[in-house]
Amino acid sequence: MADKPESAAPAIDAAGITAAPPHHSEWRRIARVYFSRKLYLIGFILVVLIFVVAIFAPLLTPYNPIKTDLTSIVREPSAAHWLGTDQLGRDILCRIIYGTRTSLLIGFSAVFSSAAIGMLMGLTAAHFGGWVFALIMRITDALMALPGIILVLLIAGLVGGGIGVVIFALGFGGIAGMCRMMCGLALSVKQNDYVMAGRSIGMSNWRIMLTQIFPNAFPPLMVGITMGIGGVVLGEAGLSFLGIGVEAPTPSWGGMVFDGQPYLLDNPLLSLAPGVAIMILVFGFNMVGDGIRDAVDPRLRGVL
């Protein structure tokens, strides 16, 4: 950032000496930085594709993801079934396509709810300090001490499986991490002069938290949130394996990976195909997260 020579008066208007640098719309600038990186562009395209697939699933496949066909189980790929069929004769491609809906639903609801609650807790703890900090951090410690899987087993044992429980369990498990991250970032942001400056102009605690601390602490968390979506999709796979994930006929990538396990040697596509789908989704969201962070963080402006 080169300091421009300080000319007090806007008097020198000849030859555009004082003309401000060409003005860009902030959104256009963010988009330009984001899309100038190929990897982020690929990530963006992947995420858009995943959404398109989820929304238009019925148009993309002639099959029904739930209907079983016991006359054609565990088939090799063919013209009719591009990725073959599973142990109940269902088209794998079709189940992957419908599974996108399950993954996005679980990923987004779990991550957004845990992020919202966790960030609010972390922000509050960091801003107020003292006993508020101690209390919230001890709650976080307690949450972290609960092993996620056992917690989910407990909940599932009490109320049964299903998408709702998976979202709740995975979201609940994410709160502590979000709270910790937010708290750490907020504590360092809080040291900045502009937080004191905000106080000095009479801002209330809430206003300081929301306008001074939160927007400055948020960009690095964006990566955590997008990665969290991938993590939750993986977590859901693990839960499905344990039989407390998404209920049986609903297509879910995680469930498919584990359903295909017995046939790994005969027909690896059964597990491999949904596995690749998970990988693509996680990769796509991670790239988008990184890209958004780079693009919106004003401290990185001009560096990239």
Add this chain to the structure above:
Amino acid sequence: MSLILDVQNLKTYFHTDYGLVKAADGVSFQVNQGEIIGLVGESGCGKSVTILSVMQLIPIPPGRIVAGTVLFQGQDILKYEPNGAQMRAIRGAKMTMIFQEPMTSLNPVLTIARQITEILELHLDMDKLAARERAIELLKMVGVPDAERRIDDYPHQFSGGMRQRVMIAMAIACNPEIIFADEPTTAVDVTTQAQLLELMLDLVRRINTSLVIVTHNLGVVARYAQRIYVMYAGRIVESGPSEEIFGHPQHPYTIGLLHSVPKLGEKHGTKKLVPILGLPPNLINMPATCAFMPRCEHRIARCQQEPWPELRQVGDQHYISCYVDIRGK
């Protein structure tokens, strides 16, 4: 001239792992309406703590305001909750502050427009459009060129000096009664310093507000301040009208400070600068005697036996905290 701010016996202590730090230890000062005051002292003498205490911006803990009154327009504002509605209504509206570091005092993720209009909406209840108009007007007042367009920029698109102008614009936004400028020009280069000081002085006169300049730079206050308070180790050691302080300094510390500043017009090499020997004291667990005594050339036996002297009058509005009568020597 009416009294705007009357600070009496302000004591702000910090509890650290190493002991008690008396950062401000019985500071008293007064500011009249429209007056420009200089608060001078070396780093760590408690200048910033003093004004942060007045505005109740001291982080608690580790800090604590243990004693004193701060009468602002007749009201003891130390009685208000530090973050309560009453104090917030004063901060930013009637009492504002310009910080030392223009590079870090603006929120980097909000546009300049957002940050200025925030104050206007907060205190003057302006609607968005009116606030924006006023913000542009303010930027023009502080000499930001092309204000209509620059207002939508982010702080990183401004240079240090320009950011400090924005800070000044924010400080005068609500026509405050008093502005505290905490080392407002320390972080910018010398030519910009002069411009900013002239600008501040001009604005302060225009809106008839009081200004307290906190600085370690005697040159800054010499030109602008009407009265000067010299601080050392958490106390005011000398106070008086600017001409008195610079013309007839009475406290050994002030004298030492003035000797250590090079003067224009003196032939190079004819006179050596005389530094004050020694280092400023560690403020942790200080003895009760005069804190400057170990460095003082004029110390007498009494200084080592008796506690730090109270301020005594030595001239018209001129006070020092010293047992020694240097003029008599």
